[in-house]
Amino acid sequence: MGEETENSPAPARRSWKRPGGRWRLAAAVLLVLAVALMLIGQVLRIPGLDVLGTDVKDRSGPAVLKSVQDLSRYEGAAGTYQVVVDLEHDARFLPDTIRGTRTLYVASGSVASYVEFGGLGDGAVTVDADRTEATLRLPHARLAEPALDPERSYAVSKQRGLLDRIGDLFSDNPASEQAVHVLAARRIGDAARESDLTSRAERNTAAMLRELLRGLGFERVTVTFG
Numbered sequence: 656m657g658e659e660t661e662n663s664p665a666p667a668r669r670s671w672k673r674p675g676g677r678w679r680l681a682a683a684v685l686l687v688l689a690v691a692l693m694l695i696g697q698v699l700r701i702p703g704l705d706v707l708g709t710d711v712k713d714r715s716g717p718a719v720l721k722s723v724q725d726l727s728r729y730e731g732a733a734g735t736y737q738v739v740v741d742l743e744h745d746a747r748f749l750p751d752t753i754r755g756t757r758t759l760y761v762a763s764g765s766v767a768s769y770v771e772f773g774g775l776g777d778g779a780v781t782v783d784a785d786r787t788e789a790t791l792r793l794p795h796a797r798l799a800e801p802a803l804d805p806e807r808s809y810a811v812s813k814q815r816g817l818l819d820r821i822g823d824l825f826s827d828n829p830a831s832e833q834a835v836h837v838l839a840a841r842r843i844g845d846a847a848r849e850s851d852l853t854s855r856a857e858r859n860t861a862a863m864l865r866e867l868l869r870g871l872g873f874e875r876v877t878v879t880f881g
Contacts, residue, residue, distance in 0.1 A: 727773035729863065731796060731856030737763045737807075738842045742835050757814045758832065762839030763807035766847035767799040768856035770880075788875040789868050795880050796856035801843040803836060810835075 743757040770793055781790045810832065861878035868876045 728769040728771045729860050730767045730769045730799075731859035731863070732852050733765055733767040734847055734850060734852050735763070735765045736801075736843045736846050737761065738839055738846070740835055740839045740842065742838055755815075757812075758835050759811040759813070760832065760835045760839060761809055761811060762803055762836070762843065764801045764803040764840065764843045766801050766843060766852065768796045768847075768852045769799060770794065770796050770856060770860045782873075787873060788877075789873045790877045791864060791879070793857075793860070793878065793880050796853040796860070798844070798847055798853065801840040801847070803840060803843075808839070 738761075740758070740760040740762055742760070743755070745755045746753070749755070772793075774794070779792050782788070857880050861880075864878050865876040
């Protein structure tokens with residue numbers, strides 16, 4: 656008899672899987688879900704999911720009183736104006752992409768017209784003996800300084816050259832719009848001077864004084880400006 660060999664099945668190979676692989680897969684899935692939720696919250700503005708949003712913190716100090724001025728004038732009219740400012744600063748020998756700025760700004764502001772009562776002399780108001788007729792001599796109406804409205808003023812676009820962008824990184828007041836604000840206020844002031852704002856203020860002031868003095872018993876009230 657020949658040698659008998661026992662055909663026993665070969666031992667099954669064990670496949671060893673690293674436990675860290677499952678954790679990496681789970682972490683990747685959770686990361687993808689978290690990013691997706693954050694993007695959805697950012698786009699749809701869902702409370703609690705908009706984690707990429709910005710928080711506004713007001714750390715401003717209290718207002719400090721610098722001066723007090725007593726006013727003795729009557730504002731008879733006020734005008735509201737809007738102007739589009741296109742301000743450009745160019746370098747002489749460099750292209751705009753290297754050095755230069757251009758700002759397109761929409762500015763809204765108002766200008767008041769008033770009649771000053773504080774400097775009236777003794778002869779500014781005359782009354783007859785019967786106290787039925789009064790004559791008032793007032794100075795011409797003036798224009799107050801233009802007041803810009805920050806809630807209705809905004810920058811449409813601002814283009815800056817490469818050197819200007821680099822300079823803003825080291826500036827205490829980067830991309831300052833002070834020059835734009837000054838120019839906008841000047842343009843609004845010019846528009847107010849070209850309008851009939853002062854004459855309207857004088858008419859309204861005269862009407863107010865006539866109504867006031869007639870209520871005090873005067874039958875005839877004359878108001879002149881000069």
